[in-house]
Amino acid sequence: MEGKSLKYETVIGLEVHAQLKTKSKIFCGSDASFGANPNEHTCTIDLGLPGVLPVLNKKVVESSIKLGLAVGAKISKICRFARKHYFYPDLPKGYQISQYESPICEGGEVSFLTKSNKEITIRLTRIHMEEDAGKLIHDDDSLKNISSLVDFNRAGVPLLEIVSEPELRSPEDAELYARKLRTLVRYLDICDGNMQEGSLRCDANISLRKSGEKSFGSKVEIKNVNSFRSLRKSLEYEEIRQAELLDENQPVIQETRLWDESLDITRNMRTKEYAHDYRYFPDPDLVPLEIDKEWISQIEQTLPELPDTKRERFINNYKLPLYDSEVLTSENALANYFEETVKHFELKDIKLASNWIMGDILRLLNEQKISIEESPITPANLAEMISLITDGTISGKIAKEVFTDMAKSGNNPQTIVQEKGLKQISDLDSLEEIVTKVLNKNTEEVQDYKAGKHKLLGFFVGQVMKETQGKANPKSLQEILKKQLSK
Amino acid sequence: MKEILSFSILELSEKLKDRSLSSEELTKTYFERIKETDERVHAYLSILQDDAINTAKIADKNFKKNYISSPLQGIPIAVKDLLCMKGTKTTAGSKILENFISPYDATVITKLKDAGSVILGKLNMDEFAMGSSCEHSAFGPTHNPWNLEHVPGGSSGGSAASVAAYSCVASLGSDTGGSIRQPAACCGVVGMKPTYGRVSRYGLIAFASSLDQIGPLTRNVEDCAIILSVISGHDSKDSTSSKKQVPNYLENIDRGIQGMKIGIPDEYFIDGMDPEIKKATNNAIKTMETLGAEIINISLPHTKYALPIYYIIAPAEASSNLSRYDGVRYGMRKESESEYGSLFGMYSSSRDTGFGKEVKRRIMLGTYALSSGYYDAYYTKALKTRTLVCEDFVNAFKKVDLILSATTPTPAFKLGEKLNDPLNMYLSDILTIPCNIAGLPGISIQNGITSSGLPIGLQLIGKPFSEEEILRGAYAFEKETKFYLKSSSL
Numbered sequence: 001m002e003g004k005s006l007k008y009e010t011v012i013g014l015e016v017h018a019q020l021k022t023k024s025k026i027f028c029g030s031d032a033s034f035g036a037n038p039n040e041h042t043c044t045i046d047l048g049l050p051g052v053l054p055v056l057n058k059k060v061v062e063s064s065i066k067l068g069l070a071v072g073a074k075i076s077k078i079c080r081f082a083r084k085h086y087f088y089p090d091l092p093k094g095y096q097i098s099q100y101e102s103p104i105c106e107g108g109e110v111s112f113l114t115k116s117n118k119e120i121t122i123r124l125t126r127i128h129m130e131e132d133a134g135k136l137i138h139d140d141d142s143l144k145n146i147s148s149l150v151d152f153n154r155a156g157v158p159l160l161e162i163v164s165e166p167e168l169r170s171p172e173d174a175e176l177y178a179r180k181l182r183t184l185v186r187y188l189d190i191c192d193g194n195m196q197e198g199s200l201r202c203d204a205n206i207s208l209r210k211s212g213e214k215s216f217g218s219k220v221e222i223k224n225v226n227s228f229r230s231l232r233k234s235l236e237y238e239e240i241r242q243a244e245l246l247d248e249n250q251p252v253i254q255e256t257r258l259w260d261e262s263l264d265i266t267r268n269m270r271t272k273e274y275a276h277d278y279r280y281f282p283d284p285d286l287v288p289l290e291i292d293k294e295w296i297s298q299i300e301q302t303l304p305e306l307p308d309t310k311r312e313r314f315i316n317n318y319k320l321p322l323y324d325s326e327v328l329t330s331e332n333a334l335a336n337y338f339e340e341t342v343k344h345f346e347l348k349d350i351k352l353a354s355n356w357i358m359g360d361i362l363r364l365l366n367e368q369k370i371s372i373e374e375s376p377i378t379p380a381n382l383a384e385m386i387s388l389i390t391d392g393t394i395s396g397k398i399a400k401e402v403f404t405d406m407a408k409s410g411n412n413p414q415t416i417v418q419e420k421g422l423k424q425i426s427d428l429d430s431l432e433e434i435v436t437k438v439l440n441k442n443t444e445e446v447q448d449y450k451a452g453k454h455k456l457l458g459f460f461v462g463q464v465m466k467e468t469q470g471k472a473n474p475k476s477l478q479e480i481l482k483k484q485l486s487k
Numbered sequence: 488m489k490e491i492l493s494f495s496i497l498e499l500s501e502k503l504k505d506r507s508l509s510s511e512e513l514t515k516t517y518f519e520r521i522k523e524t525d526e527r528v529h530a531y532l533s534i535l536q537d538d539a540i541n542t543a544k545i546a547d548k549n550f551k552k553n554y555i556s557s558p559l560q561g562i563p564i565a566v567k568d569l570l571c572m573k574g575t576k577t578t579a580g581s582k583i584l585e586n587f588i589s590p591y592d593a594t595v596i597t598k599l600k601d602a603g604s605v606i607l608g609k610l611n612m613d614e615f616a617m618g619s620s621c622e623h624s625a626f627g628p629t630h631n632p633w634n635l636e637h638v639p640g641g642s643s644g645g646s647a648a649s650v651a652a653y654s655c656v657a658s659l660g661s662d663t664g665g666s667i668r669q670p671a672a673c674c675g676v677v678g679m680k681p682t683y684g685r686v687s688r689y690g691l692i693a694f695a696s697s698l699d700q701i702g703p704l705t706r707n708v709e710d711c712a713i714i715l716s717v718i719s720g721h722d723s724k725d726s727t728s729s730k731k732q733v734p735n736y737l738e739n740i741d742r743g744i745q746g747m748k749i750g751i752p753d754e755y756f757i758d759g760m761d762p763e764i765k766k767a768t769n770n771a772i773k774t775m776e777t778l779g780a781e782i783i784n785i786s787l788p789h790t791k792y793a794l795p796i797y798y799i800i801a802p803a804e805a806s807s808n809l810s811r812y813d814g815v816r817y818g819m820r821k822e823s824e825s826e827y828g829s830l831f832g833m834y835s836s837s838r839d840t841g842f843g844k845e846v847k848r849r850i851m852l853g854t855y856a857l858s859s860g861y862y863d864a865y866y867t868k869a870l871k872t873r874t875l876v877c878e879d880f881v882n883a884f885k886k887v888d889l890i891l892s893a894t895t896p897t898p899a900f901k902l903g904e905k906l907n908d909p910l911n912m913y914l915s916d917i918l919t920i921p922c923n924i925a926g927l928p929g930i931s932i933q934n935g936i937t938s939s940g941l942p943i944g945l946q947l948i949g950k951p952f953s954e955e956e957i958l959r960g961a962y963a964f965e966k967e968t969k970f971y972l973k974s975s976s977l
Contacts (some may be wrong), residue, residue, distance in 0.1 A: 044591050048811045050584065050692040051571045051593060053725050083807050085857075087834055094810020150815070279857035281866060284696035284804055287726050 008208040008246065010239050011216055012174045013166035016181055017159045018191040019132065019199040020063045026131045026158035027054030027097065034197060038137075038151040046156035048092030053285050056081075060158040061289065063190040064104045064129050065299045067160060070184055070306055071124055073108030078290050081129075081283040086276050089150050090134035098161075100280040103128035104289075110164070111308060112180040113326055114173065122177055125163040132157040160191075166205065166216065171235035175228050178202055179330075183307050187332045195227050202231050207252070208242045217242075218254045222266055225259050234259040238266055310335055318342065324354045333372045337361075340379035341386075349390055356386060360400075364407050376410045377403070385413040395474055398422050424473045428480065431464075431472060435480050438463045449485055457481060489516055492653045493974075496710040499656065500558045503550055510543035510550070510561030514605050517563045521607070521654045524977055529629050530639075530649035532568045533576050534608040539563065542605045549603065558713050560603030565655040567646050568609040569616055570701070571690040572596045579692045580614040580624040580642075583812045583819045583841025593690020594725065595659060595701050595718045602717045607655050610645030614843045615809065616666055616694040618642050619915040622906050623845045630902070631674060632975040633941055637899040640670030640915070646704045647674035652977055657705040657714055661691055663698045664797050665894075665919025668931035671704055672894035672944020675933050675973065677711045677961070678704045680919075682951045683926030684729035686715075687722030693808040695801040696727075698923040707971045708932060708962040712736035715954060731952055739955060740962045745779035747960060750887030754790040755918055760896045767934045767943045768893045771964065775891065778963050783887050787879040792872050793921040798913065799856050799869035800924075805846075806853030812841060848909065877925045884950045889960050892918055894931040894944030918946060928954050932961045933970035942973075 025032045028045035045052045068075045082100035105127035111119055134155035138148045162181060168174045182200055185191035192199040207219035220238060225231045242252050257266035305313070307329050314325035314335075329335045334357070342353045361382070365372060385402055388394045394402060394417060405416045417423055438460060439446050449456045460481050464472050491513060494502070502508035518536055525531050546561035571577045571589035573596075578584045592600070599606060613623035621629040621644025629644040631637040632652040639648040643660025647670035650658050660667040662680035671678025679702045686701045693699060703714035719733040751772060756765060776782050814820035814837030821840045823832020842850070856865040883890060895915060905912040922929040927948055934945035945964070949957040965971050 047816060049571075049590070049817070050577065050579065050587065050811070051589075051690040052591075053689050053727075055724060055726050085807060085810060087810070087813060087831070089813075089815045089830070092811060092816065094813055095807055277859045279807070279854065279859070279862075281803060281807070281857050281862070285693075285727065 007211060008243055009211050009213070010169055010171075011166045011207050011209060011219075012168035012171070012235060013205045014164045014168065014174060014178060015203040015205070016162045016164075016178060017201040017203075018067075018162065018181070018185050018193070019201075020060055020158040020160060020190055021192060022057060022059045022063065022158055024057055025156035026057050026060050026129065027156055030156060032157045034199070036153055038149070039153060041153040042155070046092065047152055048094075054097060054283075056286060056289065057158065060129055061104070061291070062299055063158070063188070064127060064160055065291065065296060066188045066190055066303060067162070067185065068105035068108065068127055069296070069300055069303060070188055071105075071108035071110055071127075073105035073124060073127060075291060075296055076102060076104055076106065077292075078102070078288050079104045080288050081286045082280045083283050084278045084280055086278060088133070089148070090136050090152075090155065092134070092152060092155055096131060096133065097283055097286070098130035099128035101282075104291075110177060110180055110184070112173075112176045113322075114176065117322055120173060120176075122167045123165045125165055127160055127162050130159050130161060131155070132159050166207075171232045171239060174204060174235055175232040178231055179228055180307075183330055187304055187307055189304075198226065201226070204231065204235055206235055206238050206242070208239065208246060217246075218252050220252065220254065220266075221256045223256060223258055223269065224261075226261070230259055230261060233264060234266055237264065241266070304332065307332075318350045318354075320351065320354055324351075324358060327358050328354065331372065337372050337375070337379050341383045344383065345386075349386060352390070353383070353386055356382060360403055376408070377406045378410075381406055381411075381413055388413055388417065392424060392473060393417065394422055394424050395470070397474075398424065398470055401470075421469075422471060424471050428476060431476055431480050432484075434464055434467055434472070435460075435477070435484055438467060439484060446485065457485075460485075488520070488653060491516055492520055495707055496558060496562055496656060496705075496713050499562055500560070503546070503561045504555065506550055510546040510605060511540060513561065514539055514543040514563050514607070517607055517655060520652075524632070524652045524654050527630060527635055528632055528648050528652045528654070528977070529627055530610055530645040530652060530654060531565070531608045532578060532580070532611050532626055532645070535575060535606060539605045539607050542600075542603075546603050546605065557602035557604075557717055559599065559717055561605060563605045563607050563656050564599060564658060564714075565607045565610050565646070565649050566596065566599075566659045567612050567643050567661055569612060569661055569692045569694075570596055570609075570659060571692065572606070572609070575609060577609065577692070578626070579616070580612040580626065581841065581843065581846070582625040583837070584692075585625070585819065587818055589690075591690065594687035594722045596690060598718050599659075610643070610649055610658060610660075612645055613642035613666075614846050615692070615805070616642040616661055616663055616699075617805070617845050617849055619665070619669055619912055620900070620902075620905065621645065621648075621670070622902065623843055625843055628902060631899050631941075632977040633675060633899070634939075637901055637941065638673065640673030640895075640899060642666040642670075643678075643704065644670050647671050647676055647678065650674070650676045650704050650706055651975055653974070657703055657710050659701055659714075659718070660704050661694075661699055661701050662919075662923065663694050663801060664923050665916035667702045667704060668894050668919045668922075668929055668944065668946060669916055671931040672946075673899035673942065675936070675942030675975070676704055676706055677708055677930065677932050677971070678702065679711050679715060679930040679954070679957075680922060680928060681715060681719065681954055682729070682928040683923075684727055685719050685731075685928070685952065685954065687720070687725040687728045689722055689724040693804075695804040696808060697804060698797075698801060700923075708930075708958055708965050709737060709740065711930070711961075712740055712958050715958075729952070734955055736955060736958055740958050742959055743779065744775065744960050744963045747780045747889065747956070748783055748887040749775050749780045749960070750783050750785035750883055750890045752785050752787045752790065752883070752890060752892060754787050755892035757896055757917060760893065761898060761937075763937045764893050764896065764898065764943050768891075768945065771934055771945050772891060774964060774967055775960075778967060780960075785883045785887060785890070787876075787883060787921070789872070789875045789879050790921055793876050793924050794913065794917055796869045796872050796876065796924055797916075797920045798852065799865050800873065802849040802853030803856045803866055803869075804853065806850045806857065809842075809846070809850055812838065814838075814841075845909070873924055876921055880921075880925045880927060880948075888949070888953075888956055890948040892946045892948070893934075894918060894946040898937050898939075898941035898943060922948050927951060928957055930957050930961050932965055933968075933973070935968075935970050936973060
């Protein structure tokens with residue numbers, strides 16, 4: 001492995017399919033949402049009955065323009081749909097309506113940050129609109145292995161295919177690029193970006209070439225990748241497989257390979273000789289789509305603040321480190337949560353809020369498998385809790401307890417602190433009293449401390465905390481302890 | 488033949504209105520006529536007797552209440568079996584759809600129903616509208632009412648023959664390369680292909696999407712105008728349908744053609760044209776002149792490319808449009824006995840058994856034309872040449888209002904005569920195809936009878952959306968010549 005990375009350069013290009021969140025399908029009025037009973041979301045048109053005609057859903061075009069603008073692509077003044085032919089039971093018409101010679105967007109670029117905070121920019125070839133196919137079901141018990149079933153709910157659901165230039169140079173970068181695309185489409189609110197449910201799908205092209213060489217090696221297309229992890233894993237596997245072939249002077253065969261999730265390997269699906277001739281031609285049922293400047297500028301006005309801009313703003317306005325800003329802006333909802341939380345804060349507390357959100361909040365969401373919008377802790381409550389820490393009402397340690405309670409009950413932190421009596425004892429007189437009591441109980445340890453065993457300070461802190469159920473203000477406590485012990 | 492069978496739509500409409508005739512009686516008379524003639528003509532693939540009589544009764548009730556939705560209310564009409572009609576078999580003349588019952592109505596069917604017309608049945612046609620003789624129907628050919636040994640033309644052979652046989656008042660057909668006008672000429676009726684986009688194609692089983700148009704076949708030009716007014720207009724379900732306003736085509740039909748400029752393209756007098764047709768066409772030119780038209784000789788230099796362009800574009804689109812007949816969701820399914828995988832075996836068995844010879848020929852032609860490596864040489868080139876043919880017309884229409892020609896180079900040929908000679912069969916449409924290539928409206932009207940007793944057709948072509956002018960020209964000619972009053976002895 002070590003040698004490989006020097007000997008060969010990896011070349012990766014991705015084709016990402018983003019399923020759009022439109023209400024209806026791309027060419028008919030059927031419901032486009034996920035999760036209905038089989039074939040419930042179908043009509044004469046998406047089933048490809050004789051005589052039916054497609055009518056373009058304008059919302060699909062709007063979504064495409066949004067993404068095109070977000071990545072700085074050129075939006076075509078006029079574009080066409082084309083038919084892509086192949087036979088398969090999940091493809092009702094025997095062709096998929098897609099775009100070929102004139103896609104809606106050309107060019108554009110996507111930037112992402114590597115782990116070492118290096119920014120990499122990948123150029124896009126094109127973005128085009130197309131319809132999804134249905135789904136075959138083979139493993140239904142009632143079928144007894146003699147037949148398959150087809151569910152056409154997905155047939156005609158709008159997709160955007162986003163094609164990158166072959167500029168990615170490692171599986172890790174490919175994953176980061178794909179994640180960034182996900183961030184973008186979610187910011188734009190045009191796609192769920194859920195890889196498991198298939199609303200974001202990835203096909204990867206990978207080839208290797210000797211370092212320094214200009215021409216590309218023969219490429220392999222990887223399909224059936226349904227998580228970011230699989231994307232990286234499949235590319236890593238393929239990188240090694242191809243390197244080994246090249247090391248042995250064997251040719252890399254141009255082919256399509258399927259990622260086998262269970263075995264963590266890629267397997268041959270079809271080679272180039274069996275490649276389809278899709279016989280693309282302009283769809284005569286759909287007139288050329290004209291997009292005027294006015295429409296584009298209308299859509300441009302609706303664009304949200306995009307992740308990169310937001311990240312820069314977080315750095316400048318909140319004085320957050322790059323890393324924090326990147327994490328907090330990775331999702332629009334998360335960024336909103338953060339901004340909602342810190343609305344009334346001074347700058348010095350903002351970093352504290354960032355820490356709580358990136359740490360405890362994200363951990364909580366992860367554990368409960370929920371989104372930030374579903375967080376039981378509202379930004380207002382989190383803000384209040386942080387204020388309680390900074391004004392000394394509760395300690396950081398108690399705050400963890402309050403946090404856990406908030407996560408369970410959704411209650412206001414003030415209420416929790418009061419009901420549970422968690423208020424920190426900052427009153428010096430009462431603290432003095434408790435310390436005296438503790439020291440009187442532990443005379444032996446006091447002797448040892450005075451004899452130089454200063455480590456015992458922690459012991460006394462612990463004892464006082466035990467006595468106060470953790471409510472002693474740690475800073476005041478330390479001072480009082482030191483004062484009394486030095487007597 | 489009963490006298491009421493010979494009445495035009497306008498005449499019938501008057502009688503229904505003053506209730507001297509009921510739609511029920513009229514409809515029943517037509518069913519008797521179908522019974523009497525169709526064993527010999529075979530224009531119908533299915534008869535919708537119960538539904539039709541019910542509709543007729545409703546029409547009568549409405550007449551009684553003085554509620555009249557259109558001049559088509561209560562009028563018995565039949566439609567080509569390429570049009571989807573809810574709850575009825577819609578076969579496209581093909582075995583592959585032999586048992587397909589459409590779950591929805593084509594837009595034109597909805598319009599006919601809304602207009603209160605009575606739909607008698609579905610009419611025979613060449614399979615998927617591919618053919619010029621109706622012999623390529625999977626359910627047996629239709630015979631020409633003028634001479635049963637001759638073809639009625641095609642592909643809307645049933646639509647033309649039923650009108651000529653008086654087994655319906657009027658019918659709807661579809662025209663991709665002449666499929667309305669050529670059979671209209673062969674059967675001595677009026678047939679109009681409207682401008683591409685004038686009539687919604689939604690629910691018309693597609694042959695070649697960029698060429699297909701639905702249109703009426705009638706016994707006279709007025710009837711044609713009435714039906715066209717009903718079926719035309721924008722449809723949100725068909726993106727290629729035009730938003731242009733639909734005029735009442737009947738309103739100005741009798742204004743005459745004084746001062747109208749009629750162009751005669753030299754290229755449309757082709758070699759091998761039947762001398763009687765040539766003569767009839769020349770006579771028609773003289774008639775137009777006496778009616779006040781100015782005759783201008785024009786040239787459409789790229790006419791010779793229209794046929795080859797058509798035989799690239801139409802099969803290419805057809806090969807794609809017919810991909811959906813795969814045996815998976817509807818239509819014929821035949822499991823495979825071959826050594827292929829069972830899925831692809833099922834596809835090929837179903838399509839092999841379900842499609843006829845001509846359809847397979849065109850699927851192969853089209854698939855070839857779209858294949859990688861051949862696409863540019865065939866399809867792209869055909870599209871480029873298509874614009875040349877269109878430009879010819881644009882230039883011609885700078886000088887003239889209408890273009891006049893024969894509809895077909897020969898009268899209806901004999902059954903079987905060209906069945907095994909596809910190239911010769913394709914030539915039947917040589918004068919009608921350019922219109923489709925350019926998306927223009929065209930009509931075929933009666934222009935007399937040959938010495939052997941077969942009808943001759945006259946074609947008028949206009950600018951896009953100039954149906955009114957075409958109908959005006961056709962109406963003037965028809966009133967002057969009275970050829971339309973001649974009917975077969977059937």
